[in-house]
Amino acid sequence: MTTVTTDPTYGARGWFARTENWMDERGKGAWIAAMVLGFIFFWPLGLALLFYMIWSKRMFSSKSCTRKSSRAMMSRNTGNSAFDAYKADTLRRLEEEQSNFEAFLERLREAKDKAEFDQFMDERAKRDDGTASA
Numbered sequence: 001m002t003t004v005t006t007d008p009t010y011g012a013r014g015w016f017a018r019t020e021n022w023m024d025e026r027g028k029g030a031w032i033a034a035m036v037l038g039f040i041f042f043w044p045l046g047l048a049l050l051f052y053m054i055w056s057k058r059m060f061s062s063k064s065c066t067r068k069s070s071r072a073m074m075s076r077n078t079g080n081s082a083f084d085a086y087k088a089d090t091l092r093r094l095e096e097e098q099s100n101f102e103a104f105l106e107r108l109r110e111a112k113d114k115a116e117f118d119q120f121m122d123e124r125a126k127r128d129d130g131t132a133s134a
Contacts, residue, residue, distance in 0.1 A: 031058055 023030045031053055039046030052058075077084050 028058065 023034065031049070035046050035049040035053065037046070038049045078087075
């Protein structure tokens with residue numbers, strides 16, 4: 001009897017995902033070392049790794065290659081309820097400050113756009129006055 005497995009770590013695709021996760025845990029240096037070794041031993045492999053790193057944005061990211069988002073890591077409980085409450089309050093406050101700052105930037109952009117539009121309309125009115133009097 002054959003059983004069908006839905007485990008994502010099963011088969012060739014699972015092998016690739018496990019290898020990718022293993023490399024991500026070790027950071028960008030591991031990816032670069034693998035690429036260099038690929039070029040040394042079999043240049044198409046090194047080239048394939050280079051293209052994959054560029055395509056997956058691993059090459060130019062400023063952070064390490066981990067796929068875990070910082071928000072997911074911040075939402076973990078530490079077991080210390082006082083610290084978890086402080087962390088939750090701080091994160092809430094920072095998110096509020098971020099949304100306020102983004103709203104401020106939007107108002108700033110709108111004011112700049114309005115000033116540029118008003119300047120355009122003033123120049124247009126002056127130009128139309130100059131052509132009407134001529």
